[in-house]
Amino acid sequence: MPKEQANWSPYDNNGGSCVAVAGADYCVIAADTRMSTGYNILTRDYSKICKLADKCVMASSGFQADVKALQKHLAARHLIYQHQHNKQMSCPAMAQLLSNTLYYKRFFPYYSFNVLGGLDNEGKGCVFTYDAVGSYEKVGYSSQGSGSTLIMPFLDNQLKSPSPLLLPAQDAVTPLAEAEAIDLVKTVFASASERDIYTGDKLEIVVINADGIRREYMDLRKD
Amino acid sequence: MSKSVIETPPKGGFSFDLCKRNEMLSKKGVNPPSFRKTGTTIVGLIFQDGVILGADTRATEGPIVCDKNCEKIHYMAPNIYCCGAGTAADTEAVTAIVILLCLCSDMVSSQLQLHRYHTGRESRVVTALTLLKRHLFNYQGYVSAALVLGGVDVTGPHLHTIYPHGSTDTLPFATMGSGSLAAMAVFESKYREGLTVSSPIPFFWSLIFLFQRNEGIELVTEAICSGIFNDLGSGSNVDICVITKGGKEYLRNHLQPNPRTYTSSKGYSFPKKTEVLLTKIIPLKEKVEIIEGGDAMEE
Amino acid sequence: MDLDMNVNAPHSMGTTIIGVTYNGGVVLGADSRTSTGMYVANRASDKITQLTDNVYVCRSGSAADSQIVSDYVRYFLHQHTIQLGQPATVKVAANLIRLLSYNNKNMLQTGLIVGGWDKYEGGKIYGIPLGGTLVEQPFAIGDMHQLVVKAVSLAIARDGASGGVVRTVVINSDGVTRNFYPGDKLQLWHDELEPQNSLLDILNAPSPEPMNI
Numbered sequence: 001m002p003k004e005q006a007n008w009s010p011y012d013n014n015g016g017s018c019v020a021v022a023g024a025d026y027c028v029i030a031a032d033t034r035m036s037t038g039y040n041i042l043t044r045d046y047s048k049i050c051k052l053a054d055k056c057v058m059a060s061s062g063f064q065a066d067v068k069a070l071q072k073h074l075a076a077r078h079l080i081y082q083h084q085h086n087k088q089m090s091c092p093a094m095a096q097l098l099s100n101t102l103y104y105k106r107f108f109p110y111y112s113f114n115v116l117g118g119l120d121n122e123g124k125g126c127v128f129t130y131d132a133v134g135s136y137e138k139v140g141y142s143s144q145g146s147g148s149t150l151i152m153p154f155l156d157n158q159l160k161s162p163s164p165l166l167l168p169a170q171d172a173v174t175p176l177a178e179a180e181a182i183d184l185v186k187t188v189f190a191s192a193s194e195r196d197i198y199t200g201d202k203l204e205i206v207v208i209n210a211d212g213i214r215r216e217y218m219d220l221r222k223d
Numbered sequence: 224m225s226k227s228v229i230e231t232p233p234k235g236g237f238s239f240d241l242c243k244r245n246e247m248l249s250k251k252g253v254n255p256p257s258f259r260k261t262g263t264t265i266v267g268l269i270f271q272d273g274v275i276l277g278a279d280t281r282a283t284e285g286p287i288v289c290d291k292n293c294e295k296i297h298y299m300a301p302n303i304y305c306c307g308a309g310t311a312a313d314t315e316a317v318t319a320i321v322i323l324l325c326l327c328s329d330m331v332s333s334q335l336q337l338h339r340y341h342t343g344r345e346s347r348v349v350t351a352l353t354l355l356k357r358h359l360f361n362y363q364g365y366v367s368a369a370l371v372l373g374g375v376d377v378t379g380p381h382l383h384t385i386y387p388h389g390s391t392d393t394l395p396f397a398t399m400g401s402g403s404l405a406a407m408a409v410f411e412s413k414y415r416e417g418l419t420v421s422s423p424i425p426f427f428w429s430l431i432f433l434f435q436r437n438e439g440i441e442l443v444t445e446a447i448c449s450g451i452f453n454d455l456g457s458g459s460n461v462d463i464c465v466i467t468k469g470g471k472e473y474l475r476n477h478l479q480p481n482p483r484t485y486t487s488s489k490g491y492s493f494p495k496k497t498e499v500l501l502t503k504i505i506p507l508k509e510k511v512e513i514i515e516g517g518d519a520m521e522e
Numbered sequence: 523m524d525l526d527m528n529v530n531a532p533h534s535m536g537t538t539i540i541g542v543t544y545n546g547g548v549v550l551g552a553d554s555r556t557s558t559g560m561y562v563a564n565r566a567s568d569k570i571t572q573l574t575d576n577v578y579v580c581r582s583g584s585a586a587d588s589q590i591v592s593d594y595v596r597y598f599l600h601q602h603t604i605q606l607g608q609p610a611t612v613k614v615a616a617n618l619i620r621l622l623s624y625n626n627k628n629m630l631q632t633g634l635i636v637g638g639w640d641k642y643e644g645g646k647i648y649g650i651p652l653g654g655t656l657v658e659q660p661f662a663i664g665d666m667h668q669l670v671v672k673a674v675s676l677a678i679a680r681d682g683a684s685g686g687v688v689r690t691v692v693i694n695s696d697g698v699t700r701n702f703y704p705g706d707k708l709q710l711w712h713d714e715l716e717p718q719n720s721l722l723d724i725l726n727a728p729s730p731e732p733m734n735i
Contacts, residue, residue: 015286039262039401039455146286157493183487190485195288197262197455223281223451223458223481353593360590364532384563388532390585392556392564404561412722 011063011111012037015198016048017147018059019185020117021159022125022140026178026209029117030185031059031145032193032220034201044201044222051213053078056091056118057206058098061145062132063111070110073101091118095128095136102134109133113144118208125173125208137164140172147192147199154188178209186218193220239365262456264402265295265306266446267371268410269395270418270439273380273467274373277443278306279402279451280476281458288458292476296464297328300335300346302471303374304464305355308400309367327368331355348374348381352391360389369399375466402450402457409446418442440465444478451480531559532584534631536683538674539569539580541635541659544666547645547694548637551670552580553678554686565686574599576698577615577638578691583652588632591622612638616648616656624654635659639693667692667701675708 018031031048034041049059050071058074060067077097081089089097095116102110109132116128129142140161143151162170176184185205193200200223205216265278278295281288297305305328331354335346352372359366370385384397396414398406418439440463450457461478465471533556540551556564569581571592577599581588595618599610616636623630633651640646647659662669667690674688688703706717724730 036455041453041455158491183489186485187487187491190483194291194483197283197286197288197458218485220484221458221481356586356589360586386533386558386563386586388584388586390533390589392567394564394566412720 011066013062013111013146014042014064015146016061017143017145017151017189017192017196017199018048018061018113018115019143019151019155019188020059020115020127020129020141021155021176021181021185022117022127022173023176023178023181024125024173025119025123026181026207027117027119027125027127028178028181028185028205028207029057029059029115030189030203030205031061032147032189032199032201032203034199034220035064036198041201047204049204049206051206052089052094052116053091053118054088054213055208056089056094056116057208057213058114058116059144059206060112060114062113066110067112070101070112070114074098077101091116091120091126091128092138094118095126095138098128098130099134099136102130102132104134106133113148115142115144117206119210123210127172138172139164140174143188145199147189147196150192150195151188154191155184158184178207182207182216189218189220242365262402262454263295263308263400264398264406264447264450264454264457265308265371265400266398266403266406266410266443266450267306267373267382267396268414268418268439268443269373269380269382273375273465274382275439275443276304276306276371276373276464276466277447278462279447279457280460280462281451281456283456291459294462294475296462296473297332299328299332299351299372299374300339302376302466303335303346303348303351303372304466304471304473305351305373306371306399308369308371327355327358327366331358345376346374347376347378348372348383352381352383352385355385356389356391359385359387364388371397371399373464373466375468380466398446398450400450400457402447402454405449405453406446409442409449413442413445440474440477448478448480533558533563533586534584535567535569535582535588536681537569537582538677538681538684539582539635540670540673541580541637541647541649542666542670543637543645543647543659543661545661545663547639547692548647549666549670550578550580550635550637550691550693551674552689553674553684554689555684556585557683562685567686568689570689570691572596573615573636574603574610574638576609576640576693577612577636578693578698579615579619580635580637581632582634583632584630587630588634591619591630591632591634594622595619609640611640611642612636612646612648613640613643616646616650619648619650620654620656622654623650623652627653637691637693639695645694671701671703672709675703676711678705678708679711679714 015036016032016034020029029049033045033047035043035046048061049057051057052074078089098116111132113132114130118126120126127139127142128136129139130136141155141159143155159174161172182205189203200221203218203220207214262283267274267276276296280292282290282293295306297307299305307328331351334354335351339346355370364387367387369387372383372385374381382394382397384392384394384399396410398410443463444461447461459481460476463474463477535556538553542549550570552569554566555562556567571579571581573579573596579592581592595615598618599615602610602614619634619636635649637647649657649659670690671688678684687705690701692699
């Protein structure tokens, strides 16, 4: 008698792309708002971007149920942190917490692909990029999700960052001005939605700088 | 010499040698690398004076759009056209299916042409239908083409659907491909018998005819748009082909509802070349012995 | 995702077909549903196919297979009619189908019912199920036409793979009559709701009352 095995999967892929770009005094985090499964669109207006702390937001694609569970977990942990320390968590601290949270489920992972963006304690833009089980890296820019294979080479070409192995360590932030970074993000999403069927409908851009957090929207292809 | 007598020369056509092997492998759990179907929305309907065919223009390879404006309405005969969808349940890439569809329609259209030379008469839709279904039945579903065939011949307007296994249906309105459910929803709620005209006044006939045809085109466009916007496998533009008793009108990119959403005002350039890490030139003469002269090449 | 409709499955006619002989001729009946997995690919298909002037066949099983078999048999019968100089009998038609079904039994997934009228034996029905067996069906008495419509509509009511309309063909010495019974005019057997017009009509009405269904 052959062993029976589950013929269903606990995971789904709801698609979508995320991008984050760090500058000297700002951070831009963007994601499309399409949520889909297979060849079906579930909704055209679902925000993949979640504010975790005053100066820290996360954009996530992958399996929406896992993303939602992860966001709730991080929110709860952040609330405990606030009660214990009477302050907001810093962006690098949240980055470490996210990594630990993901690795905690190493053998039944959250199927979520995240980029974390915000300002560090000096007010400089920072971006952290992750895999599904918590391996992470501080970078100047990053892209995750279904369109990342289309977006990442373009970003690499436009914003080549110094090697992380250089000594002394060089700053990873991009040389762009805030407006230029937003323009770049709009361009990469317009391009990704031309060729990736899971990216489209609307682009949500979150900009964090010394003034606080600002949101912008732009239409993308709806087919 | 006796060997060449035994071995028959290859006869051409498709080879299915590996199908059995692949089937056996997948039964044993060695699955082929990817498993995706290619998306499409194709539709057709009969209106009072003829047939309208419609198609989207997206071709996908997995989650990537590999052609944003491809043609899915193929020529069969001057009075017959055919929409092709590759609803491949197997592992074939879209290019393979496009080639299969082209092969399929080219083969049939040239057979029809020869038949016209032979008989000196206009091709009939049933002839095209029979040729296509025979071909597809022969390949037992391995030529995974799903078609909507439409045309007007001496017996009137006809619309048929043909499935990969070679079965055919005759319908007043039809949809195929991954967007077929979205498009059928539009047809089922809005299609009317013949899309008829209420006024029989002959003077206005031409005017009314125009309006009536536009009504049909509008319904087909709406059905295709439903596929384009609600099915991820379909997208880009709407192609339409109207076939009437007198002739036909191929409206390539009749509607372009998906223009690029954003273009940077300053534009982007890609100036950086591949990073040069090391430059060292070794003349080949130092490494190999060169024999000058020698015999000129003979034929 | 469990909403997989399996649209790519080969077409099969999860079907209701019936044939009855009566005093003077035969009645053939069929529903009109063709499905691919869960999707109804054609809700108005004609499963009663003409072979000659006086012989028809009801098709079931794989749509592609039953179509190809009846296409071949129609072609053979036309040749046979020309060679003989008179109409082919129902028995000949049934035998041709049997021959194809039996010789290609490992390729074909189709069961057929042949029915017709000829001057030698009158009305005759033959069933040719999956392997190529040929069975002559017995004679019945009564109003066969109403019986056929009733039987098919009862099957439509209970069987999810059957549906749409009821089509019948009556063949006797006078010729052939086709009949059509729309799905919304069929008798209700199990306290079903009355057939409704489209919800869209209700919503598009001047004063839409969607809750008054």
